[in-house]
Structures are given as C-alpha cells and as structure tokens.
Amino acid sequence: MIRPRDLVFVLVVAFHVSMVCSAAVFVERPFHDEPFYPSDLDGANSTKYRDLTAGFKWNKTLLSYSIINFPTGVPPNLIRTTIRRAFDAWSRYTNLNFVESLSAMVDIQLAFEGVNHYRRGLPCRFSQEITLAHAFFPEDGDIHFNKKYFFTEGASIEQFLNTAVHEIGHSLGLLHSSSRKSIMYGAQLQELFSEPQPEDIQAIQEIYGIRSAPQTTTQPPPRAITTPKPRTTTELCSLSSFDTIVTDHRGNVCVLAGRFYYNLNETNPPPRKISAKWPGLPPNVDAAFTYRDQKTYFFKGDQYWKYDKLRMEENYPRSIAVSFPGVPQDMDTILLSPTAGFHAFRGTQYWFYDTRKLKPVERHFPKLIRELGGFPARLDAALLLGERRYIFSDLRYYEVDDETRIVGESGDVRRDWFNCV
Ligand SMILES: [Zn+2]
Ligand SMILES: [Zn+2]
Structure with a gap:
C-alpha cells in the first residue's frame, strides 16, 4: 500500500x-x-x-x-x-x-x-x-x-x-x-x-474536554441524527469467490461473478446481469481489463471480446491464440503492466505478453507465480486502478509495484472493496 x-x-x-x-x-x-x-x-x-x-x-x-x-x-x-x-x-x-x-x-x-x-x-x-x-x-x-x-x-x-x-x-x-x-x-x-x-x-x-465516556464512534450512537453507516449485506457479501474485477469505460469498479456483476461504486450494489450491461458477453468470464484506449476486453476459454464502451466491436469474439500468440486459454486472470503488455496467470504459472512487440510470448514462459516476489500461489483477479495495480486471491487483495512485486500487507476484499459488515 x-x-x-x-x-x-x-x-x-x-x-x-x-x-x-x-x-x-x-x-x-x-x-x-x-x-x-x-x-x-x-x-x-x-x-x-x-x-x-x-x-x-x-x-x-x-x-x-x-x-x-x-x-x-x-x-x-x-x-x-x-x-x-x-x-x-x-x-x-x-x-x-x-x-x-x-x-x-x-x-x-x-x-x-x-x-x-x-x-x-x-x-x-x-x-x-x-x-x-x-x-x-x-x-x-x-x-x-x-x-x-x-x-x-x-x-x-x-x-x-x-x-x-x-x-x-x-x-x-x-x-x-x-x-x-x-x-x-x-x-x-x-x-x-x-x-x-x-x-x-x-x-x-x-x-x-478529555474523553470521559467510552468511545462510541464505531457504531452510531442511539440518538444518531442521521442514517447509520451504510453497510453492504447483499449477495455480494456472501460471494465465496468471483470471476474477475474490471473497471468499465466510466471507471466504475465492477465485480463479475457468474452471470452477474456488482458495481462497487454504488452503495449496496445489487447483482445485475452481465449480458444487460455488455450485450453478447457470456457468463463466467476468466479475465478482463479496460485498456488505455478505453476499450474493455474480456477473456473466456480460448476467446476474447472487445467492447467500445458498452458495445461489442464487430467480428468478436476472436481467438486468443491468433491475436495474442502464446497466451494460454482458460486463464485465471490478466494483470496489465504499467507500461505496455500484460501478465496472464493460470494455475501456478504466468506468461508475459508485450503489446508493443505484438510478437508471440517469449519461449522462457510460462514461469512459476511463486517466483514473483510475495505473490500468493494462485490468482483470482487483477485490476489496474488509476496508477495502482492490485491482485486478488481467496478474498484477499495485494498491491503490486512496478517491478511486479507485492508491496505491503494483504487486505480483506470483503471489508475494503465490498464494504461488508
Ligand atoms: Zn492546515
Ligand atoms: Zn473547496
């Protein structure tokens, strides 16, 4: 952090x-x-x-x-x-x-x-x-x-x-x-x-004055004049896992799980249908990101989809193997690099794809995730948010620095991202 x-x-x-x-x-x-x-x-x-x-x-x-x-x-x-x-x-x-x-x-x-x-x-x-x-x-x-x-x-x-x-x-x-x-x-x-x-x-x-009574600020006092601190108690809090996290073209942070997504920029976000927001997108995506061109990419199995805002571009889905040679199918997640390219994660391994070269993934990949400093064994999701990069694993999150090493302690996804009790 x-x-x-x-x-x-x-x-x-x-x-x-x-x-x-x-x-x-x-x-x-x-x-x-x-x-x-x-x-x-x-x-x-x-x-x-x-x-x-x-x-x-x-x-x-x-x-x-x-x-x-x-x-x-x-x-x-x-x-x-x-x-x-x-x-x-x-x-x-x-x-x-x-x-x-x-x-x-x-x-x-x-x-x-x-x-x-x-x-x-x-x-x-x-x-x-x-x-x-x-x-x-x-x-x-x-x-x-x-x-x-x-x-x-x-x-x-x-x-x-x-x-x-x-x-x-x-x-x-x-x-x-x-x-x-x-x-x-x-x-x-x-x-x-x-x-x-x-x-x-x-x-x-x-x-x-000097505090005389026990501190009561973590819960609103009974005579609170305003609504209690908003807390999420929806399905979001009972999710035991999710597919990925992606920002949409407006910067809303969306958690995708099965057929549904939750917009974390809302208070108490309800589950909403993925197919209603991104028409044509299948459920249970593997990985997603919004690139610097503001286009949103989703990956599932051996295919990927590209959206301009909320509209799918023509001739999608396309083949991952054709557009990103060497990047595996059935990924767990993708982490965008701060410069150009991305890390793709699957199981205990990762690959790096350099988007500047548009050449196949180099031969020394895949490598083991545990060789990346401080990474958990497997990843569920990853997110580039502003200038910061986060990875998610088993409802914990970690910040990743520019050298792709973990910085600081891991945090609780439910507490810090989902705002659950
Ligand atoms: Zn001052
Ligand atoms: Zn001011």
Missing part, C-alpha cells in the same frame, strides 16, 4: 478569509516548498484570520459527515476506512463522536476536487494547483482534498491519512502549529503522523 515519496514539504502557513467559498473561513495545506503569503490570496491577511478564528468550536458533540465522492486510483472503501480512522484518531482523546451518513445534510462534507469546484452549490477553489487540501472551521467544517494529488499523482494512503487527520483538526477548530511535532504543522513532512500528537491532544482537549 505504501509508496513513500522522498519529499520533504516545508512549512507554509497560509491563512486567509475566503472570498469565494461562501462566508466561511478555511485553511489550506499547500504542497509547496516556498513560503506562500496570505497577501497573495483574496486580499486576506493573518491578523484578520487570527481575530476571526478565536474560539471557533462546534456547539455539539455528535457530528455527522459524508464522503461526497471518491477519487480514482484506490478502492472506495479504503478511502472510507481511512477517513474513519482519521475521525477516530480525534475522538479517541476528546468528547466528540462522528457518524458517517449517506445524506448530504451533514455537518462535515468531504470531497475530492479539482482546483475550481463547488461547495454546497457555491464556487470554491484551491488557491494553487499544488494545494493538498483545505478545510473550513466550525461550525462549517467541510474538507476538500485535491484530487490531482489524491491519488492520480501517486500519493500513498499514509499521506492521505496524515492530511485527513490534519484537515479534521481544522474542521474541529484547531489552527496551525509551528511545531514539527504536531499533526497541525502547516505542511506535510517526511514523518507522517497518523494521529494527534501530545500538543494536539492538549489543544483539542482544551476545546472539547
């Missing part, structure tokens, strides 16, 4: 009064190595900021939040669980509880946005393209992450968690700290704290 970047982000404290984001005050976390002065921005200055933010706090202890959209490049539920961790990191120490809601009528809206965006119907923007995120003080609290950085430019989940904990700090009323030992330091440092540090804990407790 981790792709650390060897960058050190020097502090930049940028406070300003927003002239574009309704009347609220927000703080940005710039991704910048030069000081970045408030006078550049919307006519604000730090003195004004200090006056305005004095004593900003929520006058209630149960706050609802909603994730308005999800970025490309990571499983939606990894975002959901990471944001949950970030809220839990604060409520562990102070008398605040957070509940996720599906409704947009929440205290804190979180969203992934481009430089110019809207917030609750009003224009909002990052002052610079390189801004990581910004957040509004109480009792507003909204948080916007720069979707360019999270995750198309390869930020790690640890960097995202660090920024989420920081921004939530602002949403709760904390200002920047000048200490590099604080999560509220104004820029991302090499040391990525994943929770409030001693001075942050003291600061939040000065506003909301």
Whole structure:
C-alpha cells in the first residue's frame, strides 16, 4: 500500500478569509516548498484570520459527515476506512463522536476536487494547483482534498491519512502549529503522523474536554441524527469467490461473478446481469481489463471480446491464440503492466505478453507465480486502478509495484472493496 515519496514539504502557513467559498473561513495545506503569503490570496491577511478564528468550536458533540465522492486510483472503501480512522484518531482523546451518513445534510462534507469546484452549490477553489487540501472551521467544517494529488499523482494512503487527520483538526477548530511535532504543522513532512500528537491532544482537549465516556464512534450512537453507516449485506457479501474485477469505460469498479456483476461504486450494489450491461458477453468470464484506449476486453476459454464502451466491436469474439500468440486459454486472470503488455496467470504459472512487440510470448514462459516476489500461489483477479495495480486471491487483495512485486500487507476484499459488515 505504501509508496513513500522522498519529499520533504516545508512549512507554509497560509491563512486567509475566503472570498469565494461562501462566508466561511478555511485553511489550506499547500504542497509547496516556498513560503506562500496570505497577501497573495483574496486580499486576506493573518491578523484578520487570527481575530476571526478565536474560539471557533462546534456547539455539539455528535457530528455527522459524508464522503461526497471518491477519487480514482484506490478502492472506495479504503478511502472510507481511512477517513474513519482519521475521525477516530480525534475522538479517541476528546468528547466528540462522528457518524458517517449517506445524506448530504451533514455537518462535515468531504470531497475530492479539482482546483475550481463547488461547495454546497457555491464556487470554491484551491488557491494553487499544488494545494493538498483545505478545510473550513466550525461550525462549517467541510474538507476538500485535491484530487490531482489524491491519488492520480501517486500519493500513498499514509499521506492521505496524515492530511485527513490534519484537515479534521481544522474542521474541529484547531489552527496551525509551528511545531514539527504536531499533526497541525502547516505542511506535510517526511514523518507522517497518523494521529494527534501530545500538543494536539492538549489543544483539542482544551476545546472539547478529555474523553470521559467510552468511545462510541464505531457504531452510531442511539440518538444518531442521521442514517447509520451504510453497510453492504447483499449477495455480494456472501460471494465465496468471483470471476474477475474490471473497471468499465466510466471507471466504475465492477465485480463479475457468474452471470452477474456488482458495481462497487454504488452503495449496496445489487447483482445485475452481465449480458444487460455488455450485450453478447457470456457468463463466467476468466479475465478482463479496460485498456488505455478505453476499450474493455474480456477473456473466456480460448476467446476474447472487445467492447467500445458498452458495445461489442464487430467480428468478436476472436481467438486468443491468433491475436495474442502464446497466451494460454482458460486463464485465471490478466494483470496489465504499467507500461505496455500484460501478465496472464493460470494455475501456478504466468506468461508475459508485450503489446508493443505484438510478437508471440517469449519461449522462457510460462514461469512459476511463486517466483514473483510475495505473490500468493494462485490468482483470482487483477485490476489496474488509476496508477495502482492490485491482485486478488481467496478474498484477499495485494498491491503490486512496478517491478511486479507485492508491496505491503494483504487486505480483506470483503471489508475494503465490498464494504461488508
Ligand atoms: Zn492546515
Ligand atoms: Zn473547496
């Protein structure tokens, strides 16, 4: 999961009064190595900021939040669980509880946005393209992450968690700290704290008190004002295996199992017929991917199908052996390479096909999957999502680096991808 970047982000404290984001005050976390002065921005200055933010706090202890959209490049539920961790990191120490809601009528809206965006119907923007995120003080609290950085430019989940904990700090009323030992330091440092540090804990407790009751944030409290945290309890959660995972032309992550698919970008996705989405496609496909040309390819037995969006191209299915000589039939899955080509997996073996050469698979294939660093013995599915590659085996998933080695620990597919209880 981790792709650390060897960058050190020097502090930049940028406070300003927003002239574009309704009347609220927000703080940005710039991704910048030069000081970045408030006078550049919307006519604000730090003195004004200090006056305005004095004593900003929520006058209630149960706050609802909603994730308005999800970025490309990571499983939606990894975002959901990471944001949950970030809220839990604060409520562990102070008398605040957070509940996720599906409704947009929440205290804190979180969203992934481009430089110019809207917030609750009003224009909002990052002052610079390189801004990581910004957040509004109480009792507003909204948080916007720069979707360019999270995750198309390869930020790690640890960097995202660090920024989420920081921004939530602002949403709760904390200002920047000048200490590099604080999560509220104004820029991302090499040391990525994943929770409030001693001075942050003291600061939040000065506003909301020391946590007195056991933490109840993992379940909505009985008096929850919003709908409970959405959880999937459909057939998806009872699947013991699936055929493959593929993104469609719009980037929806679809799990294919037998005759059905589930769109993981929906909440509680129902089983839908594969043949209704991709007319002419048979059930029980072996492998699938959407290539850089946005065409979607499906493989089954000794044939493959090619779709332009949701329409099958002419003269398909075709023969795998003819179009991709040396690639086996009855594959378990295909993993696209970050450059050109793909790995095909079957049983305990794999083959590599180079799409630049369009020549038969080289003679030294097949090789043994166990020779690939850290791979499970057999694969069920594989997915290129944004810039990241994942493989799936026995309802566990693994991230694969550019050298086709496993990075980090495996994760639970049902928890992080299917959002099951
Ligand atoms: Zn900040
Ligand atoms: Zn914004």
